[in-house]
Amino acid sequence: MDLNLILQLTTSGFLLGGVYSLIALGLSLIFGVMKVINFAHGAMLVWGMYIAFTLMNWTGIDPFFSFAVSAACLFVLGYIVQRTVVNRIMTFHESMQVIAMVGVMMVLENMAQLIWGPDPHSPHTKYSLSTVWLGSVMIDIPRLLAFILAILIAAAVFVFLKYTDIGKSIRASADNRIGALIVGANVNKVYAVCFGVGAACVGAAGSLLVPLMPVSPHTGFPFKLTSFAIVILGGMGSLPGAMIGGLMIGVAESLGTVFIPSSLKQVISFGIMVLILLLRPKGLFGGKG
């Protein structure tokens, strides 16, 4: 096999993996604190994409700058969703939680379709086809920028969780819900902010994806499933796990296209997910089972 091809695929998979990481970070954060799987994660990604896309069409602001707007809008959306739905279903049977979150997904996904129409849009940015060569490996500039920004945003989220009061409360609630209650954390607020931050992550990620792929109401679905695989690989609720898992899945999917058609590449993530579920369900980096 051609070594150069392997290097090429690894690089491009690794770069896309950065965005995967950011998406999975949001999912893992929400699960870690609330033990609810956000089935609307893919729909939220799509909202992030459309917000950036619309801003670009109206004002010409590049998606690589407008991710902040997407993140802010999605924070509000996530906050509202948590307050109106998630907060009320946290003690329910898991199947009921799934159904409620699927309901949220249906609403968000099809609202996007109502607002922006069902057709895919492929926005053109001035650098969309530009590349740089690193030795014999070609690197897409948009992919590289998306990767760098995704890592920076993720780092900002880590700083937020580590050094702000509300971030500390979020980590405390993730660690020990009852303990956090006892020491007087305003758990309702913590949950809502946490869901908002999780949604903001995926919103920003959506914005970063705009230069990379067509925007359509149903783009989010495969990403959501991939991010499930990442979160399982890294460990449910483990944030560093989500980051590293995202990069690993990105590379694995990309390398897999050597052996199988690229439309089948998700089978690799699901295969990894099944293996991890069976052999190490707490994930590679999950502390507790």
Add this chain to the structure above:
Amino acid sequence: MKIIYSFLSILLLILLLLPNFVSDYILGIFVLIFFYAYMGQSWNVLTGYAGPISLGHSLYLGIGAYISTKLAMSFGVTPWIGMWVGGLGAALVGLAIGFLGFRFGLKGVYFVLLTIAFGEIGRLTVLHLKPLGHMMGLFVDFKPGFVNFHFRGNLPYYYIALGFVVFSLIVVRALEVSKWGRYFVALREDEDAAESLGVNVFKYKMIAIGISSFMTALGGTFYANYIFYLHPTSVMSMWVSIEIIMRPIIGGLGTPFGPLIGSFLLTPLSEIARSYFTKAGLEGIHIVIYGLLLIAAVLFFPGGIFAFIKKIVKPILGESKEI
């Protein structure tokens, strides 16, 4: 119980006579009501009674649909026989997934994700198999006749689907009062307690997933011969699994009537909303409304509609009457 049985007999009588009074379009809606009630019931056996939550039942639907259709198209085997082959195929796959999941002790969301993973692997695999239509899907040749399971108009499908529903109700009711059913409920409620009392948790979960996947695949055959077109996106996507599980959850999990009630409420709603809003040029809004209703149903009837009806009916019938 007597009251319920007499009520059901009357309902069945009405449903048997109904085709004399309504149009073919309405009959079509009833076919879908029965179909989803049946699929929900099949899923209910596993998740409602035994506990493990599956979000991958589209896999079994797909296996049933593809096996019986392929047998009919390539070997001329009537779907009436093919459906049992499909059922066995799906049961084998279900048992394999169950073996992995239950042997390795996956619970709650972890089992959900396992079933999603296998469902998606199945869908993507079928999408790339040439004999199963590749990306184009599989068109079923329309050859009307009882043997081929193909009919003109909705009337024959109506009675067949009704038969499916009655069959599933009898199966679930028989399960419910049997030793197996009691064990299912015991391990749903508290696995460790059930195990400590000597229930073989693994064995009974396997039995539940076997029955459930078998029944789902039978429905898959019906679906294939009602729709005449199979594509992995339309019969095996996660969306299909969601459609299957919605009705029993809304109606009432772990009750024989939950899937039926859920389907009678949701199916016409989705059909009417679909045709109404599509005519008005607002495609997609029906799913928004549908989604809002789902959320509302979960928030306000967390135990399912059946539990709610029971609560209302009980004082009227008197406390002593068991429903």
